[in-house]
Amino acid sequence: MNYKFYKYQGTGNDFVIIDNRLETFPKKDASLIAKLCDRRFGIGADGLMLLENDNSTHFKMVYYNSDGNESSMCGNGGRCLVAFAKQLHVVENEAVFMAVDGLHHASFGENGIVSLHMKDVDNIKKEKEYTFLDTGSPHHVQLVDDLEQLDVKTIGAQIRYGELYGKEGSNVNFVKQIGDNEFAIRTYERGVEDETLSCGTGATAVAIAMHALGKTNADRIKINVEGGKLEVAFKTANGKYTDVHLIGPAQFVFEGTINL
Incomplete structure (x- = not known):
């Protein structure tokens, strides 16, 4: 069949997007979805x-x-899906949508910047070597000395599949502090099973974890990912993080059809 698709990326985290409002896409066909995402035999994402x-x-x-x-x-x-919805004229300057972790709000800024309201976080596990929290997806956060030379895929996989997180596993973020309110991160993503250039829920998790650990007192934190720059803003009281926003670019790349 021919499938009409759109390609978007947010700080190098890239996605195939399909308009399924008519419910014609075979969404239970995992092998088809994997092939569409394949970078050699499909579109790549x-x-x-x-x-x-x-x-x-x-x-x-x-x-x-x-x-x-x-x-x-x-x-x-x-954030990319909100930009796509605007391209389709489903939304204008603001969006409200439902995702697997509940209701989300989003708004558009200048130059393709999208601010996405994330879920509240009030359960943060602080251990000596790492911090764990859920920002819509589970995230292991770990400070490291040599972020640039780290073998993210190997070490990330060891943690993701290790005894800490059992069958479900966790995304794994490695962090280096750059300034008072700025951190660099590299992320191993489960489901991709590799390092990605950016992870939005990971950037959110790192920002909250670094604040919870006292590494920063800022309530708007810069996160440098391999594919660009994101910001995370929040409010906090009594150990609970609310009004959490993930802020960054969401860019249309190309569109086309593929026959699989």
Whole structure:
């Protein structure tokens, strides 16, 4: 069959997006989704998203990792899907949509910047070597000395598949502090099973974890990912993080059709 698709990226985190408001896409076909995401035999992407109708919001977000399996929330994907919805004239300057982790709001700034409201976070596990929290997806956060030379794929996989997180596993973020409110990160993503150039829920997790650990007192934090720059803003009181926003670019790359 021929499939009409759109390609978007947010700080190098790239996605195949399909308008599925007519519900014609075979969304249970994991092998098809994996092939569409394949960088040699398909379009190539870190994940695939469907934009679907929702009775109470502008649209519904359905997200799949590049392995073809439906996944937890994707922050960069959410921002890209909002930009796609604007391209389709489903939304204008603001959006409200439903995702796997609940309701999300988003708004547009200048030069393709999208601010996405993320879920509240009030359960942060602080251990000596790492911090764990869920920002729509589970994230292991670990400070390292030599971020640039780190073998992210090997060490990330060891943690993702290790005893800490069992069968479900976790995304793994390695962090280096750059300034008072600035951090550099590299992320191993489960479902992609490799390092990606950016991870939105990971950037959010790192910002909150670094604040919770006292590494910064800022409530708007700069996160440098391999594919660009993101910002995370939040409010906090009594150990709970609310009004969390992931802020960064969401850019259209190309569109086309593929016959598989």
